[in-house]
Amino acid sequence: DARVTQTPRHKVTEMGQEVTMRCQPILGHNTVFWYRQTMMQGLELLAYFRNRAPLDDSGMPKDRFSAEMPDATLATLKIQPSEPRDSAVYFCASGLVVTGGSGNTIYFGEGSWLTVV
Amino acid sequence: SQQGEEDPQALSIQEGENATMNCSYKTSINNLQWYRQNSGRGLVHLILIRSNEREKHSGRLRVTLDTSKKSSSLLITASRAADTASYFCATNEDTGRRALTFGSGTRLQVQP
Numbered sequence: 001d002a003r004v005t006q007t008p009r010h011k012v013t014e015m016g017q018e019v020t021m022r023c024q025p026i027l028g029h030n031t032v033f034w035y036r037q038t039m040m041q042g043l044e045l046l047a048y049f050r051n052r053a054p055l056d057d058s059g060m061p062k063d064r065f066s067a068e069m070p071d072a073t074l075a076t077l078k079i080q081p082s083e084p085r086d087s088a089v090y091f092c093a094s095g096l097v098v099t100g101g102s103g104n105t106i107y108f109g110e111g112s113w114l115t116v117v
Numbered sequence: 118s119q120q121g122e123e124d125p126q127a128l129s130i131q132e133g134e135n136a137t138m139n140c141s142y143k144t145s146i147n148n149l150q151w152y153r154q155n156s157g158r159g160l161v162h163l164i165l166i167r168s169n170e171r172e173k174h175s176g177r178l179r180v181t182l183d184t185s186k187k188s189s190s191l192l193i194t195a196s197r198a199a200d201t202a203s204y205f206c207a208t209n210e211d212t213g214r215r216a217l218t219f220g221s222g223t224r225l226q227v228q229p
Contacts, residue, residue, distance in 0.1 A: 004159075033216060043160075043205065043219035056216060091159055104209065105150065106217060108159035 002026045004109035006092050012115045018080040021112045023092030024073055032075045033093040033106060034060075034067055043091075049075065050097065082116045089113050122220055123206060129226040136193040138223040140206030141186075147209045149182055150217065151191050154203045163191075163204075168211070198229040 005024040013019055025032045034046040047057035052069040060067065064083070069075045079086055095106035124139045142149070148167045152160040166173045166182045166189070173180045179192040193200055203224050207217040 035219075042221045045216050045218070048216050093160075104217075105162045105165060107162070108152075110159045 002107075004092055004094050004107050006090075006109035006112050008112055009110065010113045010115075012117065013082055015083055015116055016081045017116075018078065019082050019086075019114060019116075020079075021077045021090050021092075021114070023075040023077075023094075023109060025075060025092070025094030026107055027073070029094035029096050029107075031095050031097045031104070031106075032069060033091075033095075034075070034077050035091040035093065035108075037089045037091060037111070038087075046077070046090075079114075082114075084116045087115050123204070123223045125223060126221070127224045127226070129228065130196055131228050132196060132198055134196055136196050136200070136225055136227070138191045138204050138206075138225070140189045140191070140220050142189075142206070142208045142220075143187065144208070145211040146184070147211050149180075149189050150207045150209070151178075151180060151189075152205045152207060152219075154205065154222070156202070160205065193225075196225075196227045198227050201225060201227045 007022045031050050033048040035043050036046055037043050046060040047067040048055055049069050066078045089111040091108050091111045093106040093108045095104050097104045122141050130136055146168055148165055150165045151163045153163050154160045164175045164178055164180050166180050168184055177194045182189045203222045205222045206220045
């Protein structure tokens with residue numbers, strides 16, 4: 001049963017610390033998304049990659065956030081330094097996007113629940 | 118910013134009743150999708166409706182799309198306690214951008 005795997009599931013860290021979240025997309029998917037979910041803002045797109053290349057990271061605070069795909073089986077989202085306002089659930093999702101296609105379903109991981117104190 | 122806005126924000130019904138959730142969006146779209154999120158879990162895809170479709174069914178789910186009004190509805194018939202979850206609409210904009218934009222969600226509580 002293919003699924004998107006995220007680690008860690010839960011993380012509590014102190015303000016100023018570096019946080020790295022990892023995601024293993026579904027094998028064969030060419031697009032990886034990072035979303036953040038909070039009660040106030042709902043689901044926000046932070047960044048996404050196609051064939052490991054970043055396509056859009058306009059939703060991500062550039063001064064402290066960075067997203068990479070070192071290889072096709074790993075996507076990372078790093079926050080340095082972390083702040084209390086970064087507390088949220090961070091979701092990774094992957095999908096197979098076909099050029100010229102009119103629909104794409106994406107599959108979410110279970111999320112990384114981050115608390116910055 | 119949120120492309121889709123769901124209405125109502127919260128809905129409580131009895132088992133066996135139908136639940137209807139509505140979604141409005143702002144831009145031209147390729148398709149609209151509905152996702153479900155159980156408490157503490159990730160989102161799960163339910164159904165996709167393309168911009169040239171008006172209605173689609175999947176089991177107890179019925180989705181309608183009115184592109185002239187930029188709105189969609191999700192109907193869950195004969196609801197069950199296990200349907201308790203948050204439901205989100207998501208739009209795939211007709212701009213070549215392949216990332217989904219999610220609405221604010223409807224929290225559905227089905228009382229046994």
